[in-house]
Structure formats: C-alpha cells, structure tokens
Amino acid sequence: MMDFILLLAGAACAAIGGELFVRGIVGIALWARISTGIIAATFAAFATSSPELSVSVTAALAGTPQIALGDALGSNIVNVGLILGIALLIAPLQAPKDAFKRDFPVALLVPILLAVLAQDGEISRMDGAILLGLFTVWIVVMVVEVRRQRSAAAAVLGEKQHRRSLIESFTGMIFLVLSGKLIVSGAKGISAFYGIDPFIVGATLVAIGTSAPELATVVISRLRGHDEVGLGTILGSNIFNGLFIVAIAAIINPIPINWAEVSLGLIFGLITSVFLFPLKKGVIEKRRGVLLVVLYGTYTAVLLQRM
DSSP: HHHHHHHHHHHHHHHHHHHHHHHHEEEEEEETTTOHHHHHHIIIOOOOOHHHHHHHHHHOOOOOOOHHHHHHHHHHHHHIIIIIIHHHHOEEEEOHHHHHHHTHHHHHHHHHHHHHHHGGGOOHHHHHHHHHHHHHHHHHHHHHHHHHHHHHHHHOOOOHHHHHHHHHHHHHHHHHHHHHHHHHHHHHHHHHHHTTTHHIIIIIIIIHHHHHHHHHHHHHHHHHHOOHHHHHHHHHHHIIIIIIIIHHHHHHHHOOOOHHHHOOOOOOOOHHHHHOOOBBBTEETHHHHHHHHHHHHHHHHHHHTOO
C-alpha cells in the first residue's frame, strides 16, 4: 500500500515542479539572452534526468548495472514514445531548426553507438570513457552556441525577473527530483514484490518512474505554448541518459549485455527517434503522437512477454 502512496505523491510533485520549472526556465533564458531550447537541452534535461543518474549510480555500485542500462534505454523510449507521443496528441509540435541540426543527430547516434560498443557482450570501462568523451564534445558545442547567442542578443532584463525566475526554476527542480525519487521508490517496491528481472525492472517501472519529471515538463510546456522547452528537454535528456549516465555506470561497474533484452531497447530507441524527425516546415504532426504511443505500447508488450 505504501508503494502506491509513493507513486501518487511522486505524481503530485511532478505536476507542481513541472509548472514552476517551465516558468523559471523561460524567464532565465530571456534574462541570459539564450534560447529556451538550449536552456532546456542542458539545464532542464540534466535536472529532469537526475533520478536516472541517481538510480544508475546506485545500481552500478550495488553490482546490478543492468538496471542502469535498462533504465537509460527504457527512459529514452519513454521520453520519445510515451511523453512526446502524449504531447503530440495535444497538438502538433514546432521544432526549432537549430535544435534539430545540433541535438537530433546526437540523440539518433546514441542507440547506434551503444549497439556498436556492446558487440563484444559488455559495455566496458573503456566504452564508458568513449561515451563520456562524446558527451563532453556535445557540451563544448553547446557552450560555443551559447556564446554566439549572447553576443548577438539584446540587453538583459531586470534583476527582479532574474531572481524570480531563478527561485521558480530551483524550486521546480527540487519538486521534479523529489517526484522521480518517490516514483522510483514505489516502482522498485512493487517490482521487488513480484520478482521481476533487473533489466526489465529498469526498462519499464523504473524508466517510467524516472521519466516523470520529463513528462511534467513536456506536458506543461506544451500547454503553455513553449514547444522548444519540451522538445529540448527530451532531446537533451536522451543524450544525457545514453552518453553520460551509461558511461558513469559502466566506469563504476562494466555492464554485461543480454542481447535478447538489450537489442529490443536499442531497436525501438532508434525507431522512435527516427519517427520524431519533422518532414516539412519544422512541424511534427499530431498523427505522429499516435504512432509513437503505439510504438511504446508494442515495445512494452514485447519486453514483458520475454519475462
């Protein structure tokens, strides 16, 4: 019973945190003379992915890095298939050109790169170092873009709005991180009771739980008309999960690969990312939402059948 209470409390924290976080991020972006898409792809994505980082490090230290890999792959599929699918069911998304040129290729590369590194049956510490190096390169590119935007932007806004935005975003982040921890605790308790395989636990219950902050951020940003915040958060979160979190887990404890389980996550991760690409005028059509949700449902059904 307590595990279900934790899930409900986590959902409430996600709703509160998402509202505050989106408002704060937009205000910070205006004050700092940086596009909201970049703020979302870095600061927002890293903050909303903190539950994944916490779970993955804990799992790797406990000798079950499969949970870390399952959580990272599962969360990426949840982010695109379920969360962006739901956002698209509300209305079409306008995809900023710079975000897709910069972030989409990297997000698309993540499952391909993980598949290549896992060919020998393990994601080793050296593989982790390679992933971490690529993540660093992406961060450097983001920093260069930030410097370019700041040099071309107008004067900053008032100090009062700056302080208010910082308070809103920081408070929202606390609620989002708390929501992830509560939901993960509830999900892990429920899964332990039923004795489910570690990778499947990570790829389903834990992945959905740790993606609660992204869900709140994306849905609220969609309702508030800030498409670039939701999209940037998802793309940045997937890059953070695939390159940084898997890297840290592998460096702590090399991850053994069960191809029957991992290949499914890699394939669906790639397919959902491809379906995200806008075909015309930078718009991701509403009908893609149905396809993405169906893809996520198919992935979950196939994964559970392998239990």
